[in-house]
Amino acid sequence: xxxxxxxxxxxxxxxxxxxxxxxxxxxxxxxxxxxxxxxxxxxxxxxxxxxxxxxxxxxxxxxxxxxxxxxxxxxxxxxxxxxxxxxxxxxxxxxxxxxxxxxxxxxxxxxxxxxxxxxxxxxxxxxxxxxxxxxxxxxxxxxxxxxxxxxxxxxxxxxxxxxxxxxxxxxxxxxxxxxxxxxxxxxxxxxxxxxxxxxxxxxxxxxxxxxxxxxxxxxxxxxxxxxxx
Amino acid sequence: xxxxxxxxxxxxxxxxxxxxxxxxxxxxxxxxxxxxxxxxxxxxxxxxxxxxxxxxxxxxxxxxxxxxxxxxxxxxxxxxxxxxxxxxxxxxxxxxxxxxxxxxxxxxxxxxxxxxxxxxxxxxxxxxxxxxxxxxxxxxxxxxxxxxxxxxxxxxxxxxxxxxxxxxxxxxxxxxxxxxxxxxxxxxxxxxxxxxxxxxxxxxxxxxxxxxxxxxxxxxxxxxxxxxx
Numbered sequence: 001x002x003x004x005x006x007x008x009x010x011x012x013x014x015x016x017x018x019x020x021x022x023x024x025x026x027x028x029x030x031x032x033x034x035x036x037x038x039x040x041x042x043x044x045x046x047x048x049x050x051x052x053x054x055x056x057x058x059x060x061x062x063x064x065x066x067x068x069x070x071x072x073x074x075x076x077x078x079x080x081x082x083x084x085x086x087x088x089x090x091x092x093x094x095x096x097x098x099x100x101x102x103x104x105x106x107x108x109x110x111x112x113x114x115x116x117x118x119x120x121x122x123x124x125x126x127x128x129x130x131x132x133x134x135x136x137x138x139x140x141x142x143x144x145x146x147x148x149x150x151x152x153x154x155x156x157x158x159x160x161x162x163x164x165x166x167x168x169x170x171x172x173x174x175x176x177x178x179x180x181x182x183x184x185x186x187x188x189x190x191x192x193x194x195x196x197x198x199x200x201x202x203x204x205x206x207x208x209x210x211x212x213x214x215x216x217x218x219x220x221x222x223x224x225x226x227x228x229x
Numbered sequence: 230x231x232x233x234x235x236x237x238x239x240x241x242x243x244x245x246x247x248x249x250x251x252x253x254x255x256x257x258x259x260x261x262x263x264x265x266x267x268x269x270x271x272x273x274x275x276x277x278x279x280x281x282x283x284x285x286x287x288x289x290x291x292x293x294x295x296x297x298x299x300x301x302x303x304x305x306x307x308x309x310x311x312x313x314x315x316x317x318x319x320x321x322x323x324x325x326x327x328x329x330x331x332x333x334x335x336x337x338x339x340x341x342x343x344x345x346x347x348x349x350x351x352x353x354x355x356x357x358x359x360x361x362x363x364x365x366x367x368x369x370x371x372x373x374x375x376x377x378x379x380x381x382x383x384x385x386x387x388x389x390x391x392x393x394x395x396x397x398x399x400x401x402x403x404x405x406x407x408x409x410x411x412x413x414x415x416x417x418x419x420x421x422x423x424x425x426x427x428x429x430x431x432x433x434x435x436x437x438x439x440x441x442x443x444x445x446x447x448x449x450x451x452x453x454x455x456x457x458x
Contacts, residue, residue, distance in 0.1 A: 030359075031359065033261065033263065033264075033358040033359055033360065034263065034360065035262075035263035035266075035358065036360075064352060079289075105267060121357075121359070124357045125357050125358070127411070128262065128353045128354050128357055129262045129264065129354070130259075130261065130262055130406070130414070131261075131262065131265075131351070136305035160341075161432075164436065166406070167433075167436055168440075170367040170407075170408065170411060171404055171408065171440060174403050174404060174407045174408070175400055175403060175404070178357070178399075178403045178404070178407070179366075179399065179400065180397070181357070185359070203390075204396075207393065207396055208445050208447065210448060211397075211444050211447055211448055213447060214443040214444050214445075214446060214447020215444060215447075216439050216443075216446075216450065217443060217447075218439050218440055218442060218443020218446075219436065219440055219443065223349060228455050
């Protein structure tokens with residue numbers, strides 16, 4: 001059953017229900033794992049008495065998950081846009097500048113979400129689920145700010161192994177997604193003091209930038225092309 | 230319901246059933262995701278007519294998954310043991326030697342499994358599921374060969390940030406687990422030619438060693454302590 005939600009402007013009440021279902025789903029998935037949460041559990045935890053509420057708003061479980069992913073991607077895009085604009089207007093863009101511009105917006109988004117948040121652990125599961133993996137990556141790299149950032153990368157020369165850059169990109173994504181999920185989990189369980197959340201997020205951001213710069217220079221630097229990554 | 234399987238020596242037939250359930254579960258979980266596979270689907274796909282076969286052999290879903298993880302960890306331990314012995318008997322052990330000894334046994338295990346295999350994608354899901362994450366890490370680092378390898382690491386000095394080494398270890402684990410899952414998936418779907426499987430695994434192994442060396446020197450090197458990682 002495919003129910004389009006785009007035919008008519010939905011009522012404020014309908015939008016609130018949709019929103020509540022998304023937040024509830026994200027939280028339950030993050031805390032219990034995709035495997036242990038049914039559509040029914042989401043509906044009940046969201047206080048929805050209409051038994052087909054999830055189907056009405058999202059058709060399928062995957063569409064519900066994709067809507068959550070797309071919303072976060074849009075918020076991260078909003079945070080990245082001014083950072084990219086600043087790079088675009090500056091004369092020289094270093095590798096570290098570009099890598100910071102990949103990582104910092106996600107970190108800032110986590111800080112905005114507050115503690116506890118659920119997005120990080122939710123995303124970490126989406127990116128390893130076979131049916132969602134491609135969508136999850138695409139939702140992030142297809143945003144306007146990410147595309148503009150890609151334009152700032154110096155053109156890559158002839159490569160000995162053309163698959164290497166793709167691997168570097170995968171590794172970068174993995175590190176960001178899963179390390180953020182780890183800190184989010186540590187904050188939620190109190191393993192890391194929630195009072196120090198903002199500082200912990202920024203420290204993780206710095207560590208990730210350093211780590212990805214290290215990856216980049218180890219994997220991509222060849223003689224005469226040290227700025228390629 | 231907790232049924233111990235250790236009270237009596239199980240029959241060969243019982244061991245075969247147990248084995249078949251483990252292989253079937255691993256394959257189904259890898260292909261469809263933990264979320265989309267029920268105990269019933271596993272039992273039926275394994276050709277088990279006894280409706281409580283999974284409960285009889287494993288009590289719970291998590292114990293079934295843990296048994297699969299423990300078996301692979303033991304096989305990787307078997308592959309790592311001689312590599313560690315060689316390092317122990319050699320005079321000098323470089324950082325790259327140690328990192329190779331972390332990564333190469335997993336790579337060799339994947340090569341032994343053949344194509345298609347399912348362990349990599351299965352492991353990538355286990356390591357992000359809240360209830361299984363700690364067990365998954367522990368199953369690997371608690372093996373005898375991994376513990377002996379840790380002994381070969383030079384003692385770390387005073388650290389500015391004691392959490393940094395833990396982060397480096399997490400990142401290393403993430404890269405190995407998820408990059409192996411990615412190649413396994415690419416081989417299973419034919420995106421990478423299965424005829425080149427062995428070469429592709431070894432190339433990934435080399436790339437991972439280079440990447441982790443890069444991470445290590447970016448995150449852990451401080452003045453006067455370049456071999457710490």
